[in-house]
Amino acid sequence: xxxxxxxxxxxxxxxxxxxxxxxxxxxxxTPLASTFDHVDHVFYFTMWMCVFFFVLxxxxxxxxxxKYRRVRFDQPAASNVTHxxxxxxxxxVIPLILVMIIFAWxxxxxxxxxxxxxxxxxxxxxxxxxxxxxxxxxxxxxxxxELWLEVDKPAAFTLESKDVLHAFxxxxxxxxxxxxxxxxxxxxxxxxxxxDYHLFCAEYCGKDHSLMYAKVHVVTAEQYGKRxxxxxxxxxxxxxxxxxEALCKSCHAVAGPNTAIAPSWFGLYGKSEAVIEGxxxxxxxxxxAYLIESIRNPSAKIVKGYESxxxxxxxxxxxVSDRKLGFIIEYIKSLK
Amino acid sequence: xxxxxxxxxxxxxxxTGTTNYLNNTSGFMSWAGTLDHKRIGLMYLIGVSxxxxxxxxxxxxxxxxxxxxxxALFTNEAYNQIFTLHGAFMVFLFVIPAIPxxxxxxxxxxxxxxxxxxxxxxxxxxxxxxxxxxxxAMYSILAGGFDTGWTFYAPYSLYTNQAVISIGLGxxxxxxxxxxxxxxxxxxxxKLRAPGLTWFxxxxxxxxxxxxxxxxxxxxxxxxxxxxxVALERTYHIGIFDPRLGGDPVLFExxxxxYSHPAVYIMVLPAFGIISECVSVHSRKPLFGYxxxxxxSLAIAIISFLVWGHHMFTSGQSTYAMFAFSFLTFFxxxxxxxxxxxxVATVWKxxxxxxxxxxxxxxxxxxxxxxxxxxxxxxxLNVDIHLHDTYYVVAHFHYVMMGSISLAFFAGLHHWWPxxxxxxxxxxxxxxxxAIIFIGFNATFIPQFIxxxxxxxxxxxxxxxxxxxxxxxxxxxxxxxGCGVALMFxxxxxxxxxxxxxxxxxxxxxxxxxxxxxxxxxxxxHQTPVWRGEVYDYxxxxxxxxxxxxx
Ligand SMILES: [Cu+2]
Ligand SMILES: [Cu+2]
Numbered sequence: 001x002x003x004x005x006x007x008x009x010x011x012x013x014x015x016x017x018x019x020x021x022x023x024x025x026x027x028x029x030t031p032l033a034s035t036f037d038h039v040d041h042v043f044y045f046t047m048w049m050c051v052f053f054f055v056l057x058x059x060x061x062x063x064x065x066x067k068y069r070r071v072r073f074d075q076p077a078a079s080n081v082t083h084x085x086x087x088x089x090x091x092x093v094i095p096l097i098l099v100m101i102i103f104a105w106x107x108x109x110x111x112x113x114x115x116x117x118x119x120x121x122x123x124x125x126x127x128x129x130x131x132x133x134x135x136x137x138x139x140x141x142x143x144x145x146e147l148w149l150e151v152d153k154p155a156a157f158t159l160e161s162k163d164v165l166h167a168f169x170x171x172x173x174x175x176x177x178x179x180x181x182x183x184x185x186x187x188x189x190x191x192x193x194x195x196d197y198h199l200f201c202a203e204y205c206g207k208d209h210s211l212m213y214a215k216v217h218v219v220t221a222e223q224y225g226k227r228x229x230x231x232x233x234x235x236x237x238x239x240x241x242x243x244x245e246a247l248c249k250s251c252h253a254v255a256g257p258n259t260a261i262a263p264s265w266f267g268l269y270g271k272s273e274a275v276i277e278g279x280x281x282x283x284x285x286x287x288x289a290y291l292i293e294s295i296r297n298p299s300a301k302i303v304k305g306y307e308s309x310x311x312x313x314x315x316x317x318x319x320v321s322d323r324k325l326g327f328i329i330e331y332i333k334s335l336k
Numbered sequence: 337x338x339x340x341x342x343x344x345x346x347x348x349x350x351x352t353g354t355t356n357y358l359n360n361t362s363g364f365m366s367w368a369g370t371l372d373h374k375r376i377g378l379m380y381l382i383g384v385s386x387x388x389x390x391x392x393x394x395x396x397x398x399x400x401x402x403x404x405x406x407x408a409l410f411t412n413e414a415y416n417q418i419f420t421l422h423g424a425f426m427v428f429l430f431v432i433p434a435i436p437x438x439x440x441x442x443x444x445x446x447x448x449x450x451x452x453x454x455x456x457x458x459x460x461x462x463x464x465x466x467x468x469x470x471x472x473a474m475y476s477i478l479a480g481g482f483d484t485g486w487t488f489y490a491p492y493s494l495y496t497n498q499a500v501i502s503i504g505l506g507x508x509x510x511x512x513x514x515x516x517x518x519x520x521x522x523x524x525x526x527k528l529r530a531p532g533l534t535w536f537x538x539x540x541x542x543x544x545x546x547x548x549x550x551x552x553x554x555x556x557x558x559x560x561x562x563x564x565x566v567a568l569e570r571t572y573h574i575g576i577f578d579p580r581l582g583g584d585p586v587l588f589e590x591x592x593x594x595y596s597h598p599a600v601y602i603m604v605l606p607a608f609g610i611i612s613e614c615v616s617v618h619s620r621k622p623l624f625g626y627x628x629x630x631x632x633s634l635a636i637a638i639i640s641f642l643v644w645g646h647h648m649f650t651s652g653q654s655t656y657a658m659f660a661f662s663f664l665t666f667f668x669x670x671x672x673x674x675x676x677x678x679x680v681a682t683v684w685k686x687x688x689x690x691x692x693x694x695x696x697x698x699x700x701x702x703x704x705x706x707x708x709x710x711x712x713x714x715x716x717l718n719v720d721i722h723l724h725d726t727y728y729v730v731a732h733f734h735y736v737m738m739g740s741i742s743l744a745f746f747a748g749l750h751h752w753w754p755x756x757x758x759x760x761x762x763x764x765x766x767x768x769x770x771a772i773i774f775i776g777f778n779a780t781f782i783p784q785f786i787x788x789x790x791x792x793x794x795x796x797x798x799x800x801x802x803x804x805x806x807x808x809x810x811x812x813x814x815x816x817x818g819c820g821v822a823l824m825f826x827x828x829x830x831x832x833x834x835x836x837x838x839x840x841x842x843x844x845x846x847x848x849x850x851x852x853x854x855x856x857x858x859x860x861x862h863q864t865p866v867w868r869g870e871v872y873d874y875x876x877x878x879x880x881x882x883x884x885x886x887x
Contacts, residue, residue, distance in 0.1 A: 005414035007407065017800035029722075030790045036718070043719045043789075050709035057705045060680050061698060070620070070687045074879050077621035079685035088625060091677045092670060099666040102716055107659055109718030114655055164492040165585060167650060167725060171791025174722045178651045180586060181491060182579030185652045198800060202650075202725040202793040204485050206492055207412050210796035308497050 017198060017213060033172040033193040033218070038109035040174075046102050053095075113175070116188035120154035123147075126319055127179040128162035129205055130212035131247045133319045136229065142321070143229035144246035145214045147199065149191050150224040156188035163313045167203035170216055178203055191218040207261075208250040240331025243324050251312065254335050262312065263303050269333045274304040291329050295320065356758070356855040371456035372858060376463050377441030378756070381749075383466060384438055385825070387429035388742075392821060394422035399780075399814040402807045407798050415797035416483040417498075423486030424503065428510050429470055431737055432599065435606035436552075437466070437517055439748045440545045442756060444521060446849035446856060447539050449530025449865040454523040458516050465513035472506030475499075485795060487596075490577035490588040494569050501570060504563040511560040514602075518552030521545055530848065532867035539847040539871060540616075540629055544609025547633040551598045551605070551640070559595035562588070586651055593644035601640045604736060605633055607744030608675060611700055614747050615679045617845045618694035619686025622872035625678040632671030639668050649720045658717055665715040672708050676701070691843070692766035696747035699774045700740055707735030710785070728788025731781040739777050746773075746824065753828065754838030758855045758886040761831035765823065772820030779813025841881035846874055854886045 028047065032040055068078055121137040125147075135142045149155050159168055159179040166179040168187060177187040201212035219228070233239050244254070251262035258264045272285045281304060284290055293300055298312040320328070357374045367375055398419050401409045410418065441459065445452055453459050476482055476499040484493040484500060493500055525546045529538070565576050566588075575581030577588045608629075616623045623629060645653060645661030653661075679701060688694065710732040714720050723729060754760050787806035792799060799807065841850045848867070852860050869876055 005410055007409065007411055028786065028789050039718045039722050042716050043713065043722075046713045046716060046719070050712060054705050054709060057676065057680055058702060061683060061701060064680075064684045064686065065688055065690065065698065068619075068684070068686055068688050070689045073882065075620075075687045076874065077619060077685060077687045080622060080874075081685075082622050082624055082626060084681075087681075088628065088674075092674060095673045096670055099669055099712060102712070103663055103666050106716035106718045106720075107662060110649075110658060110721065111655065113718060113721065164495065165489055169725070169791070169793060171722070171726075174718075176650045176721050176724055180579075180652060182584070183586070183652065198791065200791065200793045204416075204489070204492070204795040206483070206496065207416065209416075210412070210793075210798045311495060 030171045032174065033195070033197060034174055034189045034191055036109070036113060036174040036189060038105070038112065042102065042105050042109060045105075049098060049102075113188075116156035116186065117154050120156035120188055121150070123155055123157045124160065124318075125157050125168060125179075126160045126162065127166035127168070127201065127205075127212070128247070128313055128315075128319065129164065130201070130208035130250050132199065132201075132212070132214040133247075134214075134229070135318065136227075139227065139230075141227060141230035142318075144243065146229070147214055147216045148224060148228050149216065149218050150221055151191055151194055151218050153221075154188060154190040156186065159185045159187060162315075162319070163311075164205050165203045166201045166205050166212065169200045169202035170197055171200070172197045173216075176202055191216075194218050194220065211250065236327045236330040237334050239324070240327035240329070240334075243320065243328055244331060247315070247319070248328075258305070263306065265332050265335050267336055269329075269335075275301040276304060276307060277301045288329055291332060292325060295325060295328070356853065356857050358757070358855055360858050369460070371452070371460055373441050373445050373453045373456065373459060374756075374856060374860075376459050377438050377443075379463060380433065380441060380466065381438035383463075383470065384430050384434045387425050387470065388434070389825075391422055391425035391430055392818065394418050394425065396814060396818050398422055399811040401797070402799070403811050405799050405801045405804055405807075410797070412797040413483065416485075416795070417481040419795060420483055420485050421477065421481070424473065424482075424507075426737070427486050427599075427603075428507055429466075429473060431603045431741055432514060433466060433510075433517070434745050435603075435610065435741070435748065436521065436545055436548055437462070437513075439610070439745070439752060440521065440606060441517075443752060443849050444524060444542060444545055445528065446852060446860055447542050447847055448524065448528050449533060449848045449861060449867065450524060450528035451859040451861070453520050454527050455520045458520050462513045462516040462520070465509050465516070469506045469510035469513060472502055472509065476503040476506065487592060488563070488566060488588075489592070490566065490569070490583075490585045491579060493566055494578050501567050504567045507563050508560050511556045511563075514552050515556050518549035518556075521549040522553065525549075530865045530867050533848075536627065536630070537867060537869075537871045539849075540612035540623060540626065540633075541606075541609035543630040544605045544612070544633055547637045548602055548605045548609075551602045551637050555595050555598040555602070555641070558591060559599070562591040562595065565591070586648070589648050589651060590644070593647045594641075597644040597647065598637075598640045600733075600736070601636055603741050605636065607700070607741045608633065610744045610748035610751070611679060611697055611704075613845075613847070614693050614697040614751050615682045615701075616872050617751070617843050618689045618691065618697065619683050620689070620844060620874050620877070621682055621686040622870075622874065623678065624681035625674070626871065628674050629678050632674050635671045636668060639664060639671075643668060646715060646720070649717060650724050662715055662717045662720075666712070669708070669712050669715070676705060676708065689843070692761075692763055692770055693747050693751040693843070695767055695770040696743055696750060699770060700743045700747060703735055703739035703743060703774075703777065707732060707740050710735065723789060725794055726788040727784040727792045727794055730794050731784035731788055734781050734784075739781070743773070743777075746770075749828070751843065752849075753831070754842040755849065755854055755856075757832060757835075758838050759831050759835030760838045760842065761835055762827045765827040769820050769824040769827070772823065773817060776813050776815070776817030776820050780810050780817055781813070783807070783809040783813070837885040839882050840884045840886055841878075844874075844877050844879070844882045846872060846877050850881075 124135040126133040132145055133142055134147045161179040161181040167176055168179055169176040173189045175187055175189045177185050195218055197216040199214040199216050201209055253259055253264040255266050268286055272283055274283055295315050297314055357372055401407050401415055479499040482498045482500050482503050568574055569576055569578055573581055575583045577583045577585055612623055643661055643665045645657055646665045714723055714732055783806035787803045792803045840854050848865055
């Protein structure tokens with residue numbers, strides 16, 4: 001009855017996160033790799049203040065318990081005071097002053113995070129269940145689940161969601177912003193250290209939320225100038241497979257039969273298939289035109305049996321250019 | 337000092353033989369159709385304990401799965417359902433109703449010197465609404481489960497093809513249960529106080545339940561409306577939250593947190609009430625700053641309506657909204673700090689009895705200090721941007737919801753257990769269990785603070801390998817915690833069959849709940865009590881009652 005809940009042993013190892021350069025055995029925070037050092041300053045200041053109050057509370061409690069423990073059943077309290085105005089004023093006013101300082105400091109920091117500097121490079125990050133697509137400043141290229149940034153150069157992102165809520169989160173950069181469908185949000189930061197970093201999706205977005213991950217490569221100006229995101233293999237099938245792995249693998253299988261989540265691509269090309277179009281059932285043959293439509297506008301014809309399955313969001317030019325679409329079709333053709 | 341013993345005969349149990357609320361009638365209908373607040377409280381206690389056990393099992397499954405970075409047990413879909421079930425069961429079926437509906441129902445009328453709550457039939461209705469909500473939650477599991485997280489964020493909750501409507505209906509109905517209980521307690525507190533029991537002579541548990549009830553009545557309708565809108569949106573595609581239809585998912589977040597932030601205080605204020613009682617009785621000392629504690633409950637209740645936006649600092653609110661929400665959030669910190677300091681000052685120079693309810697109370701004071709202080713860190717705008725939606729937040733709210741609220745619930749359970757059943761559990765086992773729970777709890781959640789501030793996002797079925805040591809430590813902690821809780825339920829249940837007789841006034845309390853016979857008879861008091869003295873005046877304590885076993 002519950003067997004379907006468990007992983008099957010033949011499922012491949014999925015640990016694919018990079019080794020983040022930020023890992024450090026001792027810090028409470030990941031080491032900082034951007035200019036937002038005020039986050040760390042306020043964090044550590046507040047943390048030590050909290051440690052101080054905690055130790056104070058624990059010490060008074062511990063001492064009281066040792067000193068005033070009831071040893072006779074009729075032992076009355078050592079004191080019955082219920083008020084001490086100076087003390088009460090002190091423990092109201094001092095925390096109030098402290099939290100106001102922290103508040104103002106944090107607020108100032110958040111203003112710094114709100115507006116990108118003029119000379120920032122503009123990027124666009126498109127979030128979809130469960131992938132990140134990046135487009136670069138004044139550049140026709142794009143990259144999937146991998147992002148290249150130049151060190152010490154402010155990077156400003158427009159965040160766009162194709163389906164549900166996601167969140168753009170790079171722990172080492174101290175930045176996070178929800179990606180809200182229908183509202184384009186902005187975020188910026190300046191990477192200051194070379195290396196590879198995690199970009200997580202921090203807002204729950206369904207099945208593969210935890211695999212919605214991109215590697216951030218912070219590189220030198222020289223490496224950045226070589227446009228490392230623009231790589232294409234001479235074999236179209238290989239390019240198609242790459243796109244598949246980044247964008248489609250979380251739902252579609254390429255071997256074996258259809259799954260509960262989505263139809264399998266194995267033997268798909270040229271097959272005749274029952275689909276629902278505008279509420280009517282009909283039979284089509286899978287050809288290039290059908291595949292293009294299935295990707296650009298999936299709800300036009302829905303494969304029979306998937307009417308109530310989770311939806312496939314349309315993939316537009318921004319995520320899958322026509323060129324890439326051609327590669328995917330070549331890849332699907334090869335799956336026999 | 338003169339004695340102000342209220343007009344209550346502590347030993348009057350003697351001339352009525354042994355009839356009490358537990359044995360005055362019997363048979364299934366005498367329970368299922370009862371209007372007695374104590375029996376209803378007891379039925380709630382059984383219900384919420386079962387919900388807690390179910391939620392706890394889901395929690396252990398989550399922790400076991402996270403033993404390895406690829407996920408040790410489940411598929412990602414199944415994992416998402418299990419963490420959702422854990423959250424939904426714990427929040428809606430356990431933490432929100434636990435203290436007010438079980439212990440509150442049991443003790444509030446006793447503390448007021450009343451025969452029952454003001455509206456006993458409504459009280460029974462609340463209970464059956466709770467049962468209906470719980471049944472719908474179970475049905476939703478059988479109908480395929482749901483994977484939205486307990487927060488039901490749109491638009492995911494609109495698109496996922498799972499049993500969202502039935503659980504939504506369940507939450508809607510549970511909301512009514514909560515509203516009716518709140519109404520009932522407000523009316524009871526206003527109308528049924530014993531003669532002489534003025535507002536500032538009420539025990540602080542009553543104040544806490546009163547403040548909670550106000551929140552329940554005012555905030556819960558918003559939750560009902562929100563889940564109803566989600567259901568309508570799913571069925572009729574109106575376009576309120578769905579961006580494809582021109583709706584706004586951020587609006588959902590506003591609605592949701594407008595309820596769910598005050599809900600945090602619906603959950604935690606009753607816990608404060610229990611702690612106030614336990615700190616005073618087991619230190620045999622009047623509460624330090626009684627009025628400050630009472631007013632801070634009300635202050636928290638009011639301010640808590642104005643801070644919901646602190647759950648949405650990364651959602652793209654205007655910077656001015658962020659300013660206001662962060663500023664007000666720090667204002668909640670002040671009354672909360674006052675409470676903590678006042679409790680500590682009460683313990684200081686008390687006559688401290690280190691019995692099990694007091695140990696749970698001390699554990700609460702430590703854990704709540706951590707939960708509250710980390711809340712201050714999260715309220716800072718720029719820091720929250722980094723910490724939001726990571727395990728740091730998970731650890732913080734578990735320190736508050738599991739560590740503080742459940743520990744206060746356990747403290748209350750141990751405190752009033754002898755009152756409710758006239759028997760005592762095994763104290764040595766109780767102390768041992770408290771220690772195990774305290775250690776297990778911290779072992780579970782301290783690693784989560786560390787990995788959270790290092791960037792581990794929440795609700796992840798799989799994770800990067802560098803977080804594994806923290807996850808494993810947390811899983812081991814959770815197993816220890818689970819053993820402690822199992823031990824606790826074990827000796828509590830055993831005490832019902834083989835427990836020693838409790839004392840009439842086991843701990844030496846001086847509020848009205850300790851002045852009825854133990855266990856209380858059907859209408860609580862043989863004559864209407866008249867209250868003369870101040871509250872928590874231990875000079876009135878009749879020490880014989882702490883040495884006289886129940887008859
Ligand atoms: Cu996500
Ligand atoms: Cu809140």
